[in-house]
Amino acid sequence: MIEELTIRNAGSYTGPEQKMYGLSTFNYLYGANGAGKTTISKIINEPDKYPDCLIQWKNGNKLISYVYNKDFVDNNFSQDKIKGVFTLGSDIKGAQEKLTSLNEQKNKLQEGITAKQKLLNGSADDVGVINDLTEQEETFKDICWKQKQKHDDVFFKAFEGLRNSTEKFKIRVLAEFKQNTAAPIPLSELTEKCRTVFSDELISYTPLSIPSFDGFESILSHEVWQEKILGKKDVNVADLISLLNNSDWVKKGLEYFHESEPKCPFCQQDISSDIFHNLSSYFDETYNKKQQLINGLLSEYHANIQRLRWELDNIRGAKLPFIDDDIFEDKSNILISLLLRNFDKARGKEKLLSEVVVFENIDSIIEDFSIFIQAINSKIEANNTLFRNIKTEQKNLKEQIWAYITRTELKTDIESYLKSRNKLEKKRDGLYAGVAKESEKLIELKKEIEGIESGQTSILPTVHEINKILKSYGFINFHLKPSEDRAHYVIVRDSGDNARLTLSEGEKTFITFLYYYNLVRGSNQSSGVLADRVVVFDDPISSLDSDILFIVSSLIKNLMDDVRANKGSIKQMIILTHNIYFHKELTFNPKRSGNNAMNEETFWIVRKKEKDSYVEKCTTNPIKTSYDLLWSELRRSEKNNGTIQNTMRRILENYFKILGGIDVRELECHFEGCDKLIFKSLVSWINDGSHFSGDDVFMNLDDISVGKNLIVFQKIFECSQHAAHYKMMMGDSYKPLETLIQPVDVVELEPGANDDDMKVDGAAEKPPLLSNDDAPF
Secondary structure (H helix, E strand, O other), X not given: OXXXXXXXXXXXXXXXXXXXXXXXXXXXXXXXXXXXXXXHHHHHXXXXXXXXXXXXXXXXXXXXXXXXXXXXXXXXXXXXXXXXXXXXXXXXXXXXXXXXXXXXXXXXXXXXXXXXXXXXXXXXXXXXXXHHXXXXXXXXXXXXXXXXXHHXXXXXXXXXXXXXXXXXXXXXXXXXXXXXXXXXXXXXXXHHHHHHHOOOOOOOOOOOOOOOOHHHHHHHOOHHHHOOOOOOOOOOOHHHHHHHOOHHHHHHHHHHHHXXXXXXXXXXXXXXXXXXXXXXXXXOHHHHHHHHHHHHHHHHHHHHHHHHHHHHHHHHHHOOOOOOHHHHHHHHHHHXXXXXXXXXXXXXXXXXXXXXXXXXXXXXXHHHHHHHHHHHHHHHHHXXXXXXXXXXXXXXXXXXXXXXXXXXXXXXXXXXXXXXXXHHHHHHHHHHHHHHHHHHHHHHHHHHHHHHHHHHEEOHHHHHHHHHHHHHOOOOOOXXXXXXXXXXXXXXXXXXXXXXXXXXXXXXXXXHHHHHHHHOOOXXXXXXXXXXXXXXXXXOOOOOOHHHHHHHHHHHHHHHHHHHXXXXXXXXXXXXXXXXXXXXXXXXXXXXXXXXXXXXXXXXXXXXXXXXXXXXXXXXXXXXXXXXXXXXXXXXXXXXXXXXXXXXXXXXXXXXXXXXXXXXHHHHHHOOHHHHHHXXXXXXXXXXXXXXXXXXXXXXXXXXXXXXXXXXXXXXXXXXXXXXXXXXXXXXXXXXXXXXXXXXXXXXXXXXXXXXXOOOOOOOOOOOOOOOOOOOO
């Protein structure tokens, strides 16, 4: 059946999109002529002509649609021959039993297919395997994407080409989980490697030269620093100098003697030439050479320090990223300070040659500094190796990153996802296979059913059925007979003449309905008689008098009873009408609780505002509300002068005609003068054959004339002993008649347009005051 109908850009539906949702087995649409009902029937009949509209079928199972509207009448009764309606003959019991059995099998297969499709696509009770898979995919994609976002800043190179697609990233995660063989390494190590391997600033560096400390070591290890340097021992003064241990003091004095000669530079006493000669002889050539040796060692030591400082400045100037500047400065300062302290000690020997010098050990400091420089060079070498092999290194690092993500961080999630997905995919594939297998069987069954139907169906039972109904209701001037080709009907008089062109509108409408009534229980083809279908009635009672209207209502109710009993092929009925009585006849159900819609039915109002049509769903049967709407026009303080007279006509027509027992025209004797003229204008169309809603004359009234019409209208209820009903329907707007009587002038009546476009709302201004017992219908 149809579950939902979306109406857009069709006919008078030019405004907002309209939806008829939650449709059930029986669906009743009420609306005035011109409100937009026929557009709905056309959409169902020929959906391809309305591309902006959408029909949603239950479980996607599209049924045949049979639509009775003006197009149906024109298409089937515009030619002399009418397509025959094929039905199963009553005398072929074996074939009927076979078809019944096959159709039961077909229905079971269809139910099985539908059940599997629900398991696949979901239903109100189950989301479905496909939706489960989709939801699982989305959840897993989100999990993967969160890991990507977590590491985006560091692992960005590994995520190239995947940054804008959760689907691509998920696929890559699964592929790496399956194929990646790299050994995962800790996140901290990965992060450190990424800073270098993925850096755009990676360059090659020249290794540092490790300063040579051999010069320092050879100088400080010279034996001269441990030697007490003294003069000749065979000189007369040698013993005295040795005793006093003041050779350095004597040597210094001799340097000043040339300036103080012949006096001693210290005591200022005259010194003989012999003493001077002995003293000078004490400091011989050996002594002087050793003094020169020490001076040379000091000069070399000083030069080495200067060279070392230059080398350290070069290292600073290189500004290598591998050097910790603070550590470098600390180690450099310690090294230089130690070397300078030893230099100061060496310089002391220069002044006091007889003193033994003990230096601070420099081996450990030199070794520590050399190791520090070697470590820097190791980093430089690693960097340069990386620079030379950057492509390979980046590839290896990316593999390590994916190994970490898939086998450390996402391992549990991936395994859980794969296990669940495999289970759902097996279930999905099994359901698909089941649907395919049963669909093949269904096709074969349908072919078998069509074959039997083609051999056993006939148009004759329909001829007999229609002619029987025509005769039973007094239509004896024409009947149907089969054409010579046994596939069509012809409408003929008793004389045998073709009667199609001479039928009255009522006769044409009735026989058209009977044809349709039988068609929905059969088929225009020799097969398809038992195919499931949706049936649409669009105002089938136009131009029919009340007796035939009752017959049509009864026949439709017979179809409804068959549907409720699951007899026949009709699965859904949609009924559209503007006629209150017809609507109430079809919707009457003694099982109904109050006025509420039952589970098997829905109620709708079709209305037009200005140029746009709308549909409105009602939770209760809206017909009582529609009757009250007519009264609401009278209850308004500002009345529509253009439609008020027709509104009063409709109230009188619906109330007095349907209630029965009162001929309202007999009340004319209660009116005189202008009141009588108004009375006649209000009741002249109330007769058995009148059209309930749209055949009245439009009266263009001014405010005074409106007041006069309202008084006459109220007097009709007073005179007919129905003042209580009038008072009840007017509610708080009721005023006693005596307070309204005013002088009456002649009312001028002008013909105008009819009121087919009168708007009908789904709810009255006030709740209906009629009880079920007092209501006129």
